[in-house]
Amino acid sequence: RGKGRDEASSFCRHRLSLPKPFCPGPLRKFRSLSELTPLQYAVAGPDLWNFLLSAPNIYSWVGIGFSTNGQMIGSSAMVGWVSKNGTGIIKQYYLKGMDPTHVQPNQGDLNVVENSTMAFMHSKRIYLAFQLSTVQPQTELLYAVGPIGQRPNASDGYRLAKHRDQISTVLDYDKGNDNLEYSSSC
Incomplete structure (x- = not known):
């Protein structure tokens, strides 16, 4: 067994209490990216994928987009945050355009498994966990974090503030x- 597999298994068993679907066995680790720490993922069954993403908590949102071409426009993303009262929220967004008004909550092309999403805090980090039903997820991924201290809320329709950092x-x-591609445009 490789070191990465041991670390991922340990991560699930000892540091976090995740529901069973997310820790049936070792998760593969994806190396650190900017502020974002490893994306962990695993095949959980036929056409079923587990994902766990974390980042330092900056009291904002963190998201991962799945793209057909490496670009923001036309992608679907899972975005999560922890509200001021400690409630974790995770939503799918359709990235229709670059303007925040074109980033639409509760829409997108990802087949998210019902009742499989969670966002939570642990040791000053925010975690997003979710399951996708697909033969294989898109390989071109987008990561973004929102501005410090700005979380979406129901009163503004869960609109996201423009990201302050992103990586494809x-x-x-x-x-x-x-293969990292640092870019300033989506």
């Missing part, structure tokens, strides 16, 4: 490696 990557799910 290409992930080989079989190998667990990636």
Whole structure:
């Protein structure tokens, strides 16, 4: 067994209490990206994928987008945050355009497994956990974090403030490696 597999298993068993679907066995680790720490993922069954993303808590939102071409426009994303009262919220967004008004909550092309999403805090980090039903997720991934201290809320329709940092990557799910592409545009 490789060190990465041991670390991922330990991560699930000892540091976090995740429901069973997220820790049936080792999760593969994806190396750190900017503020974001490893994306962890695993095949959980036929056409079923588990994802766990974390980042330092900056009292904002964190998201991962799944793209067909590495661009923001036309992608679907899972975005989460922890509200001021401690409630974790995770929503799917459709990234129709670059303007925040074109980033639409509760829409998108991802087949998210019902009741499989959660956002929570642990040791000054925010975690997003979710399951997708797909043969294989898109390999071109987008990561973004919102402005410090700005969380979406119901009164503004869960509109996201423009991200303050983002990265696009290409992930080989079989190998667990990636090619980083730092960009200032989506």
